[in-house]
Amino acid sequence: MGPRILILARGYLGSHMSAPGIRATAQARVLAEHVPGAQVTLAGPNEDAEQPADGAYRVTRWSARNLLQLAASHDIIISSMLPPHIAVFYPWKRYVVDLFSQYAMEWMEVGMQHYEGRHRDAWAERTRAVLGMQLTLADFILTCNERQRDSYIGMMTSLGLISPRVYEADPTLRRYIDSAPHGIRPELPVPGKRVLRGVRPGFGETDRIILWNGGIIQWYDPATLIEALRLLGRDDIKLLFLGAAYPGIKELGKGVRFQDAKAIAARNGQLNRTIFFEEGWVSHEEAKQYVLEADISACTYFDNMETRYSHRTRFVDLIWGELPFICTHGDVLAEEVAQEGWGLVVPEGDAPALARAIEKLLDDREFHARCKANLAAARPRLQWSATMQPLIRFCREEGEPVSPKWERVPGLAQRLAVYTARRAVFNRYDAALKRRSERREAAEKKERLRQERLARLGAGSAAK
CATH class of the missing domain: 3.40.50.2000 (Glycogen Phosphorylase B;)
Known part of the structure; x- marks a missing residue:
């Protein structure tokens, strides 16, 4: 036993x-x-x-x-x-x-x-x-x-x-x-039913899709990625932020970074036109279909101590799905991206450099294919066993x-x-x-009720 x-x-x-x-x-x-x-x-x-x-x-x-x-x-x-x-x-x-x-x-x-x-x-x-x-x-x-x-x-x-x-x-x-x-997942990456092109509103058959694979929490920098897409100005490039509130982790919900990202996209006229957000958390099984349908992935963050010691687990599904990706300098996996040829690495907060990297990875088909082959070669050593x-x-x-x-x-x-x-x-x-x-919420509610009562009194006086 x-x-x-x-x-x-x-x-x-x-x-x-x-x-x-x-x-x-x-x-x-x-x-x-x-x-x-x-x-x-x-x-x-x-x-x-x-x-x-x-x-x-x-x-x-x-x-x-x-x-x-x-x-x-x-x-x-x-x-x-x-x-x-x-x-x-x-x-x-x-x-x-x-x-x-x-x-x-x-x-x-x-x-x-x-x-x-x-x-x-x-x-x-x-x-x-x-x-x-x-x-x-x-x-x-x-x-x-x-x-x-x-x-x-x-x-x-x-x-x-x-x-x-x-x-x-x-x-x-x-x-x-x-x-x-x-x-990584033990099964081989085999595309299944579509979840984006021709299925989700805003995603056309010929669109190029960038996937942000995971949530948006305080150490991530979605604003630089959104700005890079604004600089490119291409309607054929669609970005999907795949995760919002983390399941069962109240501290990692739809925080400031998530709300700011949506506000920036809305202000730029990108929201639900070229930039899209999942409000919930896509299931582990369904998430792989998004990875397999996307053209590339991107994840930008800040070059701080959290980044230096991190291990971005959201990248693992990208390696499994042979999806070339772009990330920020500073962490261990970013070094592997550069050394192993899995994609491209850009400086923190550099939207023009990120825009160039996106075009390179999307439009240079030969480079994209090399990245995919390099990712496939990494699969054996990343099996859970x-x-x-x-x-x-x-x-x-x-x-x-x-x-x-x-x-x-x-x-x-x-x-x-x-x-x-x-x-x-x-x-x-x-x-x-x-x-x-x-106490603050109670005071705000009390003030709101007072204002509503005054408004009703004012409306009654005007009617007389």
């Missing part, structure tokens, strides 16, 4: 998944197939996720009520954010934290959009506390690329987790923290982790306490913000 493995997905599972749900589902499949005798349970926050047709693993819902029961009945627990409650099983369970984003930088960006002043400071302190707790609890850590791995090794060193004993056991640290990039080899290896191994559990106990106790305190402080600010918002 193999290990009992529990994967706690932090994103929605099922038809409408974003990167966290897609990655957790792929991990369940890979571990069920490649770890001998493994009994895999995939648990998500939503109730409507279906069981896999072949029964390779079990799907269930997890919540605060059943979390401890789920954890108690498994040997290995995997999550992108391990809930602090499961630390009660620390001596007996093996924990994997899947840090496929550099959350310190990503959450800094989230904090800049959603919070101000001391509330933002409390958010940053909570972020540091939760990451410290995650790194200390984990027996094995995954990242999505080598830059992320280096940054987390730095954090682990500052937390005292890379002790002489750990280094002696594994000078490479690969058995403690390793890279596992986001993989290949990218998840470090996780497969860990789940197959038996024995003590590289970092002894007893060595981490004092730090874990301290960091659990710090996280609990930081979360309480942040929640107080959150509650105060909610009360202020409710």
